[in-house]
Amino acid sequence: MRVLLIGGGCRGIALTRELVAEGHAVRAVTRTKARRAAIEAAGAECWIGDPDVVGTLRYALENVTIVVWALGTAAGTPDAVAALHGPRLEMMLSKIIDTTVRGVVYEAAGSAPPKALAAGVAELERMGKLNEIPYEVVDADPADALAWVAAHREAISRLTG
Numbered sequence: 001m002r003v004l005l006i007g008g009g010c011r012g013i014a015l016t017r018e019l020v021a022e023g024h025a026v027r028a029v030t031r032t033k034a035r036r037a038a039i040e041a042a043g044a045e046c047w048i049g050d051p052d053v054v055g056t057l058r059y060a061l062e063n064v065t066i067v068v069w070a071l072g073t074a075a076g077t078p079d080a081v082a083a084l085h086g087p088r089l090e091m092m093l094s095k096i097i098d099t100t101v102r103g104v105v106y107e108a109a110g111s112a113p114p115k116a117l118a119a120g121v122a123e124l125e126r127m128g129k130l131n132e133i134p135y136e137v138v139d140a141d142p143a144d145a146l147a148w149v150a151a152h153r154e155a156i157s158r159l160t161g
Helices: 009-021 033-041 054-061 078-084 087-095 114-131 145-160
Strands: 002-007 025-030 045-048 066-070 103-107 135-138
Touching: 002 009, 002 054, 009 025, 009 033, 009 066, 009 145, 025 033, 025 054, 033 045, 045 054, 054 087, 066 087, 066 145, 078 087, 078 114, 087 114, 103 114, 103 145, 114 135, 135 145
Parallel strands: 002 025, 002 066, 025 045, 066 103, 103 135
Antiparallel strands: none
8 A cells, every 4th residue: 555645744754654664655745855854764755745736746646545634733824724624635635536546534633723624624525425535534633643643544544444
């Protein structure tokens, strides 16, 4: 299985290590080359892209089984953060149609405004129903990295059966 990890920071690196240790491939997205070394040290393929510019992620979907949208702690202006959980998420979900993606994990907890996270869950539910995309919503507290990683692992396992 190949996971496309979008966001997650240090927690994402910990999740990557667990997935790689289990024999899975991870492609982790970062906006800057400065994070490449940490991502590759965890065993993932580094993808330079920006979830705010979904077109930069289109080819990152190649041979991916699960997409993890872990942007619950994304920083930026309120409008920019809301866009990540609304129009950008919608666009990404529309891009996975007719690909190898078999499920999406959405991080619905973090420092993002509750209204933005709720909008993200609603968008995931809408697109999931419309396009028959299986999904899992994870609301584990990002401040508890161990619980966060465990919750995401469990969500991925449920999606992959």
